[in-house]
Amino acid sequence: MKNKIGLLIFVLAALALVAYGATVILSKEEPTVPEAEPDTVISAGTTAYIEPTTENTVTEVVSITEKTVPENESGYKYAYAGFNPSYADTAGTQWNLILVNRDYILPENYKVTLAPAVESIPDGAQLDYRVAPHYNEMYLAALNDGIELEPLSGYRSLDRQTNNFENKIDYYMDEGYDKIEATKLAATHILPPGTSEHNAGLAMDICSLYQNFDETEEFEWLNLHAADYGFILRYPKDKEDKTDIIYEPWHWRYVGVETAKAIKASGLCYEEYLGLA
Numbered sequence: 491m492k493n494k495i496g497l498l499i500f501v502l503a504a505l506a507l508v509a510y511g512a513t514v515i516l517s518k519e520e521p522t523v524p525e526a527e528p529d530t531v532i533s534a535g536t537t538a539y540i541e542p543t544t545e546n547t548v549t550e551v552v553s554i555t556e557k558t559v560p561e562n563e564s565g566y567k568y569a570y571a572g573f574n575p576s577y578a579d580t581a582g583t584q585w586n587l588i589l590v591n592r593d594y595i596l597p598e599n600y601k602v603t604l605a606p607a608v609e610s611i612p613d614g615a616q617l618d619y620r621v622a623p624h625y626n627e628m629y630l631a632a633l634n635d636g637i638e639l640e641p642l643s644g645y646r647s648l649d650r651q652t653n654n655f656e657n658k659i660d661y662y663m664d665e666g667y668d669k670i671e672a673t674k675l676a677a678t679h680i681l682p683p684g685t686s687e688h689n690a691g692l693a694m695d696i697c698s699l700y701q702n703f704d705e706t707e708e709f710e711w712l713n714l715h716a717a718d719y720g721f722i723l724r725y726p727k728d729k730e731d732k733t734d735i736i737y738e739p740w741h742w743r744y745v746g747v748e749t750a751k752a753i754k755a756s757g758l759c760y761e762e763y764l765g766l767a
């Protein structure tokens with residue numbers, strides 16, 4: 491009996507070590523690691539991350555390209571480190587096409603109404619309630635093909651993104667960097683609050699946060715079928731210079747079926763598709 495308990499403790503300790511190790515590796519390898527939901531264990535030590543998006547007709551694209559001047563020009567909290575985003579055009583752009591990235595930030599009053607991404611996982615990752623049904627449909631279709639598109643991380647609140655970002659800044663300041671350098675370094679791991687598609691509930695990190703996810707049958711399925719459900723690979727390989735984000739085979743953004751198919755056919759990343767890169 492005693493031996494069994496000892497073995498159990500040993501196994502649990504080993505699992506904890508493995509989990510910790512995975513977290514550490516992630517934060518080192520992935521400049522913009524998306525996170526699991528706030529209430530999951532994984533999220534504790536990892537970093538957050540960002541993304542933009544959009545799509546639609548040319549007319550709408552044009553409206554997106556017109557940068558709106560932030561009401562508080564240069565008033566972004568992290569402007570001291572060179573971050574001077576304009577507000578994303580949330581009013582003039584179709585909701586599913588809103589571009590969110592380092593240059594276009596969500597307004598602080600941007601409201602997101604959430605729903606579980608997968609109906610059968612009510613406590614799992616959430617998405618904008620208008621996106622969730624599409625993810626659920628895609629999830630079920632994949633399941634029918636024997637593929638599980640595990641919803642790792644969907645919506646992340648601005649508060650959570652801010653906390654993660656501030657913690658990372660503190661970490662680098664403790665390492666001896668000044669505030670500007672520390673903030674810039676933090677941004678290589680975590681997108682500044684409001685500049686992540688996860689903050690808008692428009693994107694899902696699926697199955698894995700490792701780049702070799704693109705060697706799996708899950709990724710192959712997504713590559714073949716995600717556009718049919720309105721999702722695009724938001725940070726493609728070889729587009730890092732356009733997106734400012736590393737290749738993230740796990741990050742899929744909802745833009746709607748028509749736009750997703752057009753973007754996929756074009757071979758462009760979202761910024762290029764919008765004529766912004």
Ligand SMILES: [Zn+2]
Nearest residue numbers: 524694695741
């Ligand atoms: Zn992501």
